Amino acid sequence: MTRPLIVGLTGSIGMGKSTVAAMFERAGVPVFDADREVRAMQGPGGELVDAIEREFPGSTDAEGVLRDRLGQQVFADPQALARLEGIVHPAVAEKRGAFLIEHAGQDMVVFDIPLLFEKGGSEAVDAVVVVSAPAEVQRQRVLARPGMTPEKFAHILSIQVPDIEKRERADHVIDTGTSIAETERAVRALIEKLRQEKRG
Numbered sequence: 001m002t003r004p005l006i007v008g009l010t011g012s013i014g015m016g017k018s019t020v021a022a023m024f025e026r027a028g029v030p031v032f033d034a035d036r037e038v039r040a041m042q043g044p045g046g047e048l049v050d051a052i053e054r055e056f057p058g059s060t061d062a063e064g065v066l067r068d069r070l071g072q073q074v075f076a077d078p079q080a081l082a083r084l085e086g087i088v089h090p091a092v093a094e095k096r097g098a099f100l101i102e103h104a105g106q107d108m109v110v111f112d113i114p115l116l117f118e119k120g121g122s123e124a125v126d127a128v129v130v131v132s133a134p135a136e137v138q139r140q141r142v143l144a145r146p147g148m149t150p151e152k153f154a155h156i157l158s159i160q161v162p163d164i165e166k167r168e169r170a171d172h173v174i175d176t177g178t179s180i181a182e183t184e185r186a187v188r189a190l191i192e193k194l195r196q197e198k199r200g
C-alpha cells in the first residue's frame with residue numbers, strides 16, 4: 001500500500017519554521033505541528049496538565065501549564081527537562097501516529113518537529129527539511145519576542161543542535177533570510193520536487 005511521503009520540518013529557534021509550515025499548509029500539504037499539540041495538551045483541560053503538576057508542583061493553574069515558569073525551571077536543569085520530556089514526548093508520538101492514519105490517503109504530509117535532530121526521529125521521516133537564516137537575522141527575530149532575554153536565547157541555542165550541523169544533515173534547506181515571498185516560492189518549488197521524486 002502506498003503511504004504519504006513524510007517530510008520532517010525542523011530548524012532552530014526563530015528560524016521561521018512555523019511560517020514555513022504555514023506555507024506548506026497553504027499549498028495543501030497537511031502539517032502535524034508538534035508544538036501545537038504540546039500546547040493543547042498543556043492548555044486548559046489538557047490531558048498532560050495533571051501529570052505535569054504531579055511532577056512539577058506549582059507549575060500549573062486553572063489555565064493549564066504555566067509555560068514561562070516551567071520553562072525557567074526546566075531549561076536551567078537538564079534532569080528536570082528530561083523528566084518533562086518523558087511526560088510530553090510519548091504523548092506527542094501517539095498524536096503523530098493518529099495524524100498519519102487520518103491522512104493516509106495523501107501523497108505528502110509534513111511533520112513539524114522542532115527537536116527532530118535533538119531528540120531523534122530523522123530516521124522516521126523520508127526527507128528532512130531545515131529552515132535556516134543567518135545567525136544575526138535569527139537573533140533579531142528572537143530578541144524581539146516578549147519575555148526573551150539575550151541570556152535565555154543563548155541558553156536555548158546551547159541546548160539545540162547548531163544550525164550549521166542541521167544544514168549539513170538536511171536533505172533540503174529552506175532559506176528564510178530572504179523575503180516571505182521568496183521563501184514561499186522556494187517552498188512551492190520544493191513540494192514539486194518532492195512530488196517528482198516520489199513519482200520516481
Ligand SMILES: CC(C)(COP(=O)(O)OP(=O)(O)OC[C@H]1O[C@@H](n2cnc3c(N)ncnc32)[C@H](O)[C@@H]1O)[C@@H](O)C(=O)NCCC(=O)NCCS
Nearest residue numbers: 012013034035038067068070071074084088114115156159
Ligand atoms: C518547557 C516549556 C513548557 C517552555 O515553554 P515556552 O513557551 O516558554 O517555550 P517554547 O516551547 O517556545 O520553547 C522555546 C525554545 O526552546 C526549544 N525547546 C523546547 N523544548 C525543548 C527541549 N526539550 N530541548 C531543547 N529545546 C527545547 C523550542 O524548540 C524553542 O526553540 C515547553 O517548551 C515544553 O513543554 N517543552 C518540553 C516538550 C518539548 O520537548 N517540546 C518541544 C518539541 S515538541
Ligand SMILES: Nc1ncnc2c1ncn2[C@@H]1O[C@H](COP(=O)(O)OP(=O)(O)OP(=O)(O)O)[C@@H](O)[C@H]1O
Nearest residue numbers: 012013014015016017018019176177178179180183
Ligand atoms: N523569509 C521569511 N521566511 C520566514 N519567516 C520570515 C521571513 N522573513 C521574515 N520572517 C519572520 O520571522 C519570524 C519567524 O518566526 P517563526 O515563528 O516562524 O519561527 P520558528 O522557527 O517557528 O520559531 P520557534 O522555533 O522559536 O518557535 C516571523 O515573524 C516571520 O514573519
